[in-house]
Amino acid sequence: MNLDLTPAQRAARERFRAFANERIVPFADAWDREEAIPRELIAALGREGWLGSILPAEAGGAGLDRITYGLLIEEIGRACSSTRSLLTVHDMVGHALRRWGKPEIRERHLPALARGERLGALALSEPNVGSDAASIETQAVEDGESFVLSGRKKWTTFGQIADLFLVFAKVAGQPAAFLVERDAPGLSIVPIHGMHGTRAAMLAELHLEGCRVPGAAMLGRPGFGISHVAATALELGRYSVAWGSVGILQACLEASQKYAAERVQFGAPLAEHPLIRAMLAEMIANVRAGRLLCLRAGFLQERSDPAAFAETMVAKYFCSKAAAKGASDAVQIQGANGCAPDSPVARYLRDSKVMEIIEGSTQIQQLAIPRFDFPEL
Secondary structure, X not given: OOOOOOHHHHHHHHHHHHHXXXXXXXXXXXXXXXXXXXXXXXXXXXXHOOXXXXXXXXXXXXXXXXXXXXXXXXXXHHHOHHHHHHHHHHHHHHHHHHHHOOHHHXXXXXXXXXXXXXXXXXXXXXXXXXXXXXXXXXXXXXXXXXXXEEEEEEEEOOOOOOOEEEEEEEEOOEEXXXXXXXXXXXXXXXXXXXXXXXXXXXXXXXXXXEEEEEHHHEEOOOOOHHHHHHHHHHHHHHHHHHHHHHHHHHHHHHHHHHHHHHOEEOOEEHHHOHHHHHHHHHHHHHHHHHHHHHHHHHHHHHOOOOOHHHHHHHHHHHHHHHHHHHHHHHHHHHHHHHHOOOOHHHHHHHHHHHHOOOOOOHHHHHHHHHHOOOOOO
């Protein structure tokens, strides 16, 4: 399997990196403190075509291959994991809608999502339900040609500003998925503040109180909500989170190398001290290994190989753990400076913990991965 990047992919990575360095890196710490990313950045991402990056051209998207998409996520995640999370959840909604939406609902929403004129958000978790998604408590009752939804959704990334929510609810005991527009009657949105990580991801809780949606807003059919619609979205989400974790780890490595080269202790730069060199070596090895795992998963996804599902899970598991370890070491290398409120590595540490939880926690991956039969490389 040839995992080398093509010239076009390398050129795209340079473009992504230049944008991230100019438009995101200098401001990410301020956005973290303010708990929001600016609308101007979202508009810029839309103009670049990166809010429709995985959607095909016929839907108004950029139609990026999976490897190029991963490189985009890595570079944005290296700069700001909160901004990366916008791409992740927005793309999850668009991807699921394209796969499972009725033609009329696709025509209504996909072009606007692809252009970034509307933002999508995933509403799966609830106050009492996280990893056990099949146990969702939100209910949807059929009423003529409509459904009436009642329940609460929590931890909805960019729920404060999203225009379209992919909401999961049970219909007569069977899980189903619905597209709910922001102005739907009976939907209210409550911002969530003070999160540990990805603080600029503008989380919200959704209150659905007799929220009426048209029948065409259902994706798939009752019984398919988790096993098909959510699975489609979450597989892309795991892939995106894996690449985003590589981005965090790369940022930790760059910050650590710079600090260790400049900081002098006991008469020598930190980079000359053996224990610091050991931490740097582990970061270097893990970022390279993680990137290769992501490339393999992307290669398999691109050719629709059934093995892609398990390989994506392995990539998410390894990369999120490696990011958390690398971020912890980056703070350790900087000592008290790394714990300061304006320290980027302190932000990386907080954001990396989120990566071990979202799109399937580390423990969920540990339970699932041994069930697969992996082919020889």
